[in-house]
Amino acid sequence: MAIGNVKEFAHLTDEQVEDLGRRFDAIRSSIEADLGSRDARYIRNLIRVQRRLVVAARVTLFASAFPPAWVAGTGLLAVAKILENMEIGHNVMHGQWDWMNDPEIHSGTWEWDTTCPAEGWKHSHNYVHHTFTNVLGKDNDVGYGILRVRPEQPWHPFNLGQPVYNALLALLFEWGVALHDLDIEAIRKRRKDPAETRRQLKVIWRKVRRQVGKDYLVFPLLSGPAFASTVTANATANLIRNLWSYMIIFCGHFPDGAEVFLEEELEGxxxxxxxxxxxxxxxxxxxxxLLHVMSGSLGYQIEHHLFPDLPSNRYPEIAAQVRELCRTYRLPYTIGPLHRQYGQTLRTLLKLSLPGSSSQRRRRGEGRRAPRATIEELRRYDGPMAPQAAVS
Amino acid sequence: MSARTHLATVALGALTAAAGATAIEARRRVASRGIGALRPDTDLVRQVVARMTTPLLPDDYLHLLNPLWTAREVRGRVVRVVPETEDAATLVIRPGWGWSFDYQPGQYVGIGVSVEGRWLWRSYSITSAPRPDQRHFAVTVKAMPEGRLSGHLVRGLAPGTVVRLAVPQGGFVLPDPPPPRLLFWTGGSGVTPVMAMLRTLVRRGTMPDVVHVHAAPERSESLFADELRALADQHANYRLVEASRDRPVRVGDLERACPDWRLREAWVCGPERMLDDAEDHWRRAGLGDRLHLERFSASRTAEAEGGRITFAASDRVVEADGATSLLEAGEGAGVAMPFGCRMGICHTCVVPLASGAVQDLRNGDIYRDRQGIQTCVTAAAGDCTIDI
Structure with missing residues (x-):
């Protein structure tokens, strides 16, 4: 088992790994069996609140020539866009709500309020990133093809500009996401069929035209004399959404403790x-x-990665069970306050803009090997996610 | 539809600088089960407003004001629940936007009800005559033993409940004008589609020569018994022959009750056994083309391990066992199946299940028609059709 070479897992026997797998499966089935009206109410209410916010924001911005209305409208619109993109759109497109069998709240039909077409997102994110998570060379989310976020990635003089690219990516995050599935690196290395690239660009262009048309033409025109102030308000709301989602998303895999993998570790x-x-x-x-809802429940990034298609309102209770499992099996569980997580991300980005430590594989807690969980400890363990208990 | 879209697109081009792409809406409309286009003028207004609501449709906001104000997923409000017998009720439904009253008597309609957060769908015969002036229609539902949804509809549905509606369909219909001589042979709740036909004939005031052989359980449980008898009293042309279910009506009885059956165009709806008998009988008489049969879908989709998978849009059919995923089966048959992680997490492979049942290979759950299914972790449970 190749992943056994990863230091954090070296203390686990094959049987323990299998057992862990069964326990994670059991968490999934116990949640699935319990899904019902309460969950459906959560997402429907959230969607209702979000759509009311949009209407309130757009109506307020008709008066955006009046500064307090500009501020209020911009704030409402930013919140509405953040909610739509993060807790609603991202999670719906993951299929978290497909179990409701409602085509209006379904991964197959959802289109979100951003320039990135749902189709491209579902490929680059749901499939590539969530299947090959953090595997160097396979998961494009490790630095998004422009940033060096891991010492294992070779340094290039291009990386000197990293603080600038990072700032630009934060400001223009929506556009970075829109182009992400094109896989610029593959195009540059001529690994990609130009016909496919053209097709993708066409889809992106169609979406961009509608999004830009709405925010920078249709609503400003409807505002009449408040044309200019509506444009600036909509641009500011988009910018706030960009900065917020950039920060939340960068805290998912780049803080200290989140590890990358080599392709050979996928073996078997x-x-x-x-x-x-x-x-x-x-x-x-x-x-x-509130913070968790506004960040699309990505504060539960670990739970989201273990169970990307379970409804996000269930992550808090799943997290309690996952932490308990990690304690029992002496596995790392990376968590910290938002400012610390982002601070670590930023420090890594700045440090890695300079050459160094490229061949070295850095691992958390180097030299400090976790003791193997004893059979006795495992036997004593009969938490709520013990497979027998949960399945029955 | 295409002419309307064209008209709307041309007009839209003149109206806004950012004119053109309606692809997202078009895709949604295909993906949803909505009936879609309304009148051309309303359609144009919707497309203009859609410039403001993109990537959503105006309907996505409007249905929050009034659940019936959307044509994306056609909804209806249950205005009355009329108990018919101990285990059957008629639901009178006021349909919302996008519904069309041009259904034909004898057709059935899919009704979706949210039960514990999940939309469950079943089809029921429409029992009312098509009457747009009344702005509602009726279906009659019999609670099946073990039928979770039918039991809920008959006993648990409160007036005011919002349900979803599919497009009425089915070829078991009464032509207009009707043939001069008809035979209806019905058993139990098989009377429901014929009820719509009879009511239509009464409404038009042109009752042809009808013989109706109806086998029903005891009087107290018999659907529409009083209405059928009243019809027989009022219309000399309508002859009702009632039989008890205790002694099933067989083909021999039918010959006695209606000796001129060969001269009549026949509509038969009832239990499986009765339908098989009728099919056999008419075929042997060389009159198969004069017989119309309605088999309720429940009997068509017996659950099993494996089955025949039909890939509707690709026009391929393949037999697969209960361990082969739909994805593997489709790829084996050369269908361009969407795929992703192949382990049930990424939902790239979701396609709509049009009919039949599939089984989740992870937990054994059965999914029935009218929903999106993950083909990488489901296998056929009996014959099924998927839209790819």
Missing amino acids: EQRPQWYLRQLLGAANFEGGR
Whole structure:
């Protein structure tokens, strides 16, 4: 088992890895069996609130020539866009709500309020990133093809400009996401069929035209004399959404403790090993319920990666079970306050803009090997996610 | 539809600088089960407003004001629940935007109801005559033993409940004008589609020569018993022959009750056994083309391990066992199946299940028609059709 070479997992026997897999499966089935009206109410209410916010924002901005209305309208619109993109759109497109069998809230039909077409997102994110999470050379989310976020990535003089690229990416995040699935690196290295690139560009262009038309033409025109102030308000709302989603998303895999993997570590990978890779590849942050909803529940990045298609309102209870499992099996569980997680990300980005430590594989807690969980400890373990208990 | 879209697109081009792409809406409309286009003028207004609501449709906002104000997923409000027998009820439904009253008597309609957060769909015969002036239609539902949804509809549905509606369909219909001589042979709740036909004939005031052989359980449980008898009293042309279910009506009884059956165009709806008998009988008489049969879908989709998978849009059919995923089966048959992680997490491979049942290979759950399914972790459970 190749993932056994990863230091964090070296203390686990094959049987323990299998057992962990069963316990993660059991968490999934116990949640699935419990999904019902309460969950459906959560997403429907959230969508209702979000759409009311949009209407309130757009109506307020008709008066955007009046500064307090500009501020209020911009704020409302930014919140509405953040909610739509993060807790609603991202999670719906993951298929978290497909179980409701409602084509209006379904991964197959959802289109979100951003320039990135749902089709491209579902490929680059749901499939590539969530299947090959943090595997160097396979997961494009490791630095998004322009940033050096891991010492394992070779340094290039291009990386000197990293602080600038990072700032630009934060400001223009929506556009970075829109172009992400094109895989610029593959185009540059001529690894991609130009016909496919043209097709993707056409889809992106169609979406961009509608999004830009709405925010910078249709609503400003409808505002009449408030044309210019509506343009600036909409641009500011988009910018706030960009900065916020950039920060939340960069805290998912780049803080200290979230690890990357080599392609050879995928060798012979089955479901249990895949779970372990998700566990080690992601980082959580702490916060209240409101912060979690506003960040699309990505403060539960670990749980999101273990169970990307379970409804996000269930992540808090899943997290309690996952943490308990990690304690029992002495596995790392990376979590910290949002400011610390982002601070670590920023420090890494700046440090890695300079050459160094490229061949070295840095691992958390180097030299400090976790003791193997004893059979006795495992036997004593009969938490709520013990497979027998949960399945019955 | 294409002419309307064209008209709307041309007009739209003149109206806004950012004119053109309606692809997102078009895709949604295909993906949703909505009936879609309304009148051309309303369609144009919607497309203009859609410039403001993109990437959503105006309907996505409007249905929050009034659940019936959307044509994306056609909705209806249950205005009355009329108990018919101990285990059957008629639901009178006021349909919302996008519904068309040009259904034909004898057709059935899919009704979606949210039960514990999930939309469950079943089809029921429309029992009312098509009457747009009344702005509602009726279906009659019999609670099946073990039928979770039918039981809920008959006993648990409160007036005011919003349901979803599919497009009425089915070829078991009464032509207009009707043939001069008809035979209806019905058993139990098989009377429901024929009820719509009879009511239509009464409404038009042109009752042809009808013989109706109806086998029903005891009087108290018999659907529409009083209405059928009243019809027989009022219309000399309508002859009702009632039989008890205790002694099933067989083909021999039918010959006695209606000796001139060969001269009549026949509509038969009832239990499986009765339908098989009728099919056999008419075929042997060389009159198969005069017989119309309605088999309720429940009997068509027996669950099994594996089955025949039809890939509707690709026009391929393949037999697969209960361990072969739909994805593998499709790829084996050369269908261009969408795929992703192949482990059930990324939802790239979701395609609509048009009919039949599939089984989740992870937990054994059965999914029935009218929903999106992950083909990489589901296998056929009996014959099924998927839209790819």
